[in-house]
Amino acid sequence: MERLDEALDAWRHVLGADQVLVDEGTREAAERATFATTQRVPAVLRPGSREEVQTCLRIAQQLRVPVFPVSAGRNYGYGSRVPARTGCVLLELGRMNRVLEWDEELAYLTVEPGVTFAQAHAFLEERESALQLATIGGPPQASLVGNALERGDGSGPHGDIFQYVCDLEVVLPTGELLRTGLGRYPGAQAAAVQRWGPGPGLDGLFSQSNLGVVTRMTFWLAPRAACVRIVSAPLEQAEQLPEVVDRLRLLRLEGTLREAYSLWNDCKMLSVLGQYPWERMGGRTPLPPEVRAQLREEQGLGPWHLSFLLQAPSEEQAQAAWGRVEAVLKGVAPTLTCYREEEVEPEALRRVPSARNLRMMYWRQRTPPPAEPDPDRDGCGFLWLSCAVPMTGSHVERALAVAEPLPLQYGFEPNLCLLGVGARSAYLVVALVYDRKVEGEDARALACYHALHGAMNEAGYYPARLGIQAPVLAAPPGDDSGRVLGALKAAVDPHGILAPGRYLPFHFV
Numbered sequence: 480m481e482r483l484d485e486a487l488d489a490w491r492h493v494l495g496a497d498q499v500l501v502d503e504g505t506r507e508a509a510e511r512a513t514f515a516t517t518q519r520v521p522a523v524l525r526p527g528s529r530e531e532v533q534t535c536l537r538i539a540q541q542l543r544v545p546v547f548p549v550s551a552g553r554n555y556g557y558g559s560r561v562p563a564r565t566g567c568v569l570l571e572l573g574r575m576n577r578v579l580e581w582d583e584e585l586a587y588l589t590v591e592p593g594v595t596f597a598q599a600h601a602f603l604e605e606r607e608s609a610l611q612l613a614t615i616g617g618p619p620q621a622s623l624v625g626n627a628l629e630r631g632d633g634s635g636p637h638g639d640i641f642q643y644v645c646d647l648e649v650v651l652p653t654g655e656l657l658r659t660g661l662g663r664y665p666g667a668q669a670a671a672v673q674r675w676g677p678g679p680g681l682d683g684l685f686s687q688s689n690l691g692v693v694t695r696m697t698f699w700l701a702p703r704a705a706c707v708r709i710v711s712a713p714l715e716q717a718e719q720l721p722e723v724v725d726r727l728r729l730l731r732l733e734g735t736l737r738e739a740y741s742l743w744n745d746c747k748m749l750s751v752l753g754q755y756p757w758e759r760m761g762g763r764t765p766l767p768p769e770v771r772a773q774l775r776e777e778q779g780l781g782p783w784h785l786s787f788l789l790q791a792p793s794e795e796q797a798q799a800a801w802g803r804v805e806a807v808l809k810g811v812a813p814t815l816t817c818y819r820e821e822e823v824e825p826e827a828l829r830r831v832p833s834a835r836n837l838r839m840m841y842w843r844q845r846t847p848p849p850a851e852p853d854p855d856r857d858g859c860g861f862l863w864l865s866c867a868v869p870m871t872g873s874h875v876e877r878a879l880a881v882a883e884p885l886p887l888q889y890g891f892e893p894n895l896c897l898l899g900v901g902a903r904s905a906y907l908v909v910a911l912v913y914d915r916k917v918e919g920e921d922a923r924a925l926a927c928y929h930a931l932h933g934a935m936n937e938a939g940y941y942p943a944r945l946g947i948q949a950p951v952l953a954a955p956p957g958d959d960s961g962r963v964l965g966a967l968k969a970a971v972d973p974h975g976i977l978a979p980g981r982y983l984p985f986h987f988v
């Protein structure tokens with residue numbers, strides 16, 4: 480406690496008292512997520528520059544006070560901005576929100592951690608850029624950097640976001656500074672366009688880790704396609720799914736499909752389109768199969784719904800791509816339809832960051848989502864589990880056999896989605912949606928989450944990213960990586976002050 484007070488004084492000296500927040504309202508908000516948490520946050524720091532981040536970390540290291548960095552702190556379903564361990568001071572980087580470089584010719588954008596998807600999109604629009612940034616289906620106010628560090632996914636040809644970033648500037652927990660690529664050499668001309676410099680590649684070390692605070696990152700952009708088509712199909716039978724997945728893999732591998740496809744089940748569709756039918760259900764949960772079938776019928780949905788974008792530089796290429804898609808998929812998805820840009824609402828193009836999908840967090844709420852959704856404040860119960868599954872029909876079937884029945888056993892709808900972000904693997908993403916105001920639901924949801932997580936791991940389908948609800952895996956890895964990464968952590972963070980418990984160490988000890 481004494482050390483914390485000393486650190487707070489030192490931070491006030493560096494940042495000014497108004498950027499060291501200790502009031503109850505701020506602290507309580509920082510302790511709240513979309514599921515039950517017990518972590519206490521003694522203060523929130525808001526540095527405004529990389530130099531201030533360095534000084535803040537030196538003070539933390541010297542006085543052994545743990546800090547937890549967030550860029551925008553909208554990591555909904557994975558812990559929002561609540562630290563992995565109690566007692567961490569939140570290092571909130573939202574004030575560092577400058578676009579540092581934009582190059583239309585070489586197609587990249589370099590940003591500070593506080594730059595949001597909405598802001599970056601508006602920046603490019605204002606300059607009439609012909610380039611597009613991968614756009615997530617999540618909050619428009621989420622940050623590019625926080626999302627990329629979590630290895631998030633988005634729309635567009637650069638949807639596997641962390642694959643298309645370079646030249647990270649990182650403040651180590653000691654306050655030292657590091658650049659991951661050529662940027663470390665004075666005057667390097669290709670720093671923003673060449674991922675690797677000579678020597679070991681370091682980028683990956685700082686994603687999903689607690690080895691440093693990233694204060695600058697370059698994102699590669701893709702040209703906006705002249706022609707965009709939206710392809711979608713409700714599957715009439717769940718049994719069609721494995722064959723559809725096998726065909727989609729072919730389209731991804733050969734490059735006809737240059738970006739991720741989504742397969743949403745009926746529960747996920749319903750949760751974005753509306754809210755739980757409380758009246759019809761007389762207040763009972765979860766949704767029984769017959770009501771689920773009725774809702775599907777009423778909304779014109781199938782048990783699964785496929786959608787993806789085809790982007791092409793010319794009308795002829797768009798026609799040819801659609802022809803190929805039809806030839807490959809029509810036999811297994813006869814309802815396949817192709818829409819032109821002008822036939823759909825702009826949100827469906829996924830070019831503009833939109834809050835549309837945030838509605839799903841309000842599925843079990845009794846009142847409609849507010850104009851400015853704040854799921855932490857509004858008591859939305861929401862947990863994500865995203866696991867990597869090889870992109871074959873048989874693997875998807877096996878993974879679904881594990882993931883689908885468990886939510887119902889705990890009283891939740893199986894809200895599922897399969898995202899074909901890569902060409903060889905997909906993410907099976909399960910959302911547990913509930914109302915935190917209902918007594919006992921918080922505990923039940925976490926029990927369900929852990930059961931699901933354990934069962935998926937046991938079947939060999941491991942998570943692609945982790946939330947603070949399970950910050951590390953329960954079982955140790957089968958090699959020496961736990962020890963090696965532990966040694967690395969000790970070398971760069973001698974007193975373990977940076978985001979303790981976030982991803983590293985690898986497992987509970």
Ligand SMILES: Cc1cc2nc3c(=O)[nH]c(=O)nc-3n(C[C@H](O)[C@H](O)[C@H](O)COP(=O)(O)OP(=O)(O)OC[C@H]3O[C@@H](n4cnc5c(N)ncnc54)[C@H](O)[C@@H]3O)c2cc1C
Nearest residue numbers: 550551552553554555616617621622625626631632692693
């Ligand atoms: C309905 C819904 C839809 C969603 N859709 C998507 C989607 O399409 N794609 C997707 O990827 N996610 C999605 N999400 C999940 C999540 O909201 C996003 O990933 C979001 O980008 C994360 O929040 P953030 O950018 O504010 O990151 P933050 O909360 O700021 O950061 C996330 C984590 O990264 C680390 N971190 C952050 N900044 C730094 C830094 N500067 N240095 C070191 N470590 C740092 C911390 O561990 C932190 O906990 C969705 C969520 C919801 C509820």
